[in-house]
Each structure stands twice: as structure tokens, then as C-alpha cells.
Amino acid sequence: AQKITQTQPGMFVQEKEAVTLDCTYDTSDPSYGLFWYKQPSSGEMIFLIYQGSYDQQNATEGRYSLNFQKARKSANLVISASQLGDSAMYFCAMREGPGNAGNMLTFGGGTRLMVKP
Amino acid sequence: DGGITQSPKYLFRKEGQNVTLSCEQNLNHDAMYWYRQDPGQGLRLIYYSQIVNDFQKGDIAEGYSVSREKKESFPLTVTSAQKNPTAFYLCASRDRSTYEQYFGPGTRLTVT
Secondary structure, X not given: OXXXXXXXXXXXXXXXXXXXXXXXXXXXXXXXXXEEEEEOOOOOOEEEEEEEOOOOOOOEEOOEEEEEEOOOOXXXXXXXXXXXXXXXXXXXXXXEOOOOOOXXXXXXXXXXXXXXX | OOOEEEEOOEEEEOOOOXXXXXXXEXXXXXXXXXXXXXXXXXXXXXXXXXXXXXXXEOOOOOOEEEOOOEOOEOOEEEOOOOOOOOEEEEEEEEOOOOOOOEEOOOEEEEEO
């Protein structure tokens, strides 16, 4: 079974509107964390936001927030007030196990977001 | 300026040749990682190292080798045994106190 699933290969959003990118995950480990990374056309991976499995509050970082629904095993990224520079690939990733377990990341297949002016 | 450097950005090789991709970091991070990305797909872990002189295989280690002789450096060798070496290769590092991995700019390898 896929550990990280991103069901939206591509999405359009109007500039200044909010958009939600979906991510579901599968793990039996009680200690895990979810990441979102942005990959512009240049190729580098830019860290956006992190949510730990034991965190009580949903993570927020500026215009980015993570809608963490543990029972549904979903960790959707919400981008508010979209900007043209938000056009990129977005990847959801997961680490499993305690902090000293290597912290290897498993990535989803990504969602291409296109912001329309 | 702290960060991760990967060189070169583009690399071309003939089939049957080994090639080594460079990854250097000056962030004083203990852990380093190599990922492979194929077009339109997510990243897959090749190898990782948590400390100097130690490294572990990831999900797709066959046809690759690494070394970690210095904390700052984690070179990846793509050997002739790797069946489909053409891909985008990303190196990352992590401080032991956080979970976030910082990525380098990547090397695009083309083997013909």
C-alpha cells in the first residue's frame, strides 16, 4: 500500500484565493510526522511546514497551514491568498518512528499547482 | 552563507561509466541523505548517513554506493550496475535536534 497518497495531479487556483492540496498517509507507528515541500521549476525542494503526530494544534507558517485529521489519516495543505509565485509542485512526505530512527522521508507523487492571474 | 552545495548542476555520461555526484554542507548537520527523482514523480531514498563512517541503504540502493569520511561531505557514486541512472538527484541534510531536512539544488544526470 502507498504510504503517502496525493490524489490531485494538477490544480488551478485564482490569484488571491485559497487552495487546499490533499494528502493521505498510512502508518501503524504512533510516532510520525508529516511535511510539505514546494518544488519550483528550478528543482530545489523548499520546506514549508511540519506536523508531528503528537502535536495538539494544527501547524501554521505564514500563508501555509496544515489541516491535520489524525483519525482520517489526512494532512492537507492550505495556502491562503495564492500568489503567482506559488505555482510549483507540492510534495507531502512522512517520517516514521522516534527521532533517533534516521528520519527517512517517504514522499507522495506530488501535486502541480498553477495560479491564474 | 550556510547551505548545501551539489555540483555540477548538469552531468552527462556514457553508459557503462561510473559517475560520482558531489554533496557538501556547511550546516554542521550530522545526518545526510540522497534521493532520486524521476520525471513527474516524488523522491525516493537511495542512501542515508546519520554519522561519519556510517551509512544505511534506502529503498533503491542497488547500483549506487556512498561514503561518509567527513561530516561535511556525502558523495554518491552511480555505478554501471544501475539500470536506469538518468534522473534528478537531490542531497539533503538534517540537524539532529529537528526533523526538517534541508535540500541542495540537485544534479540532473543524463546517461546515454
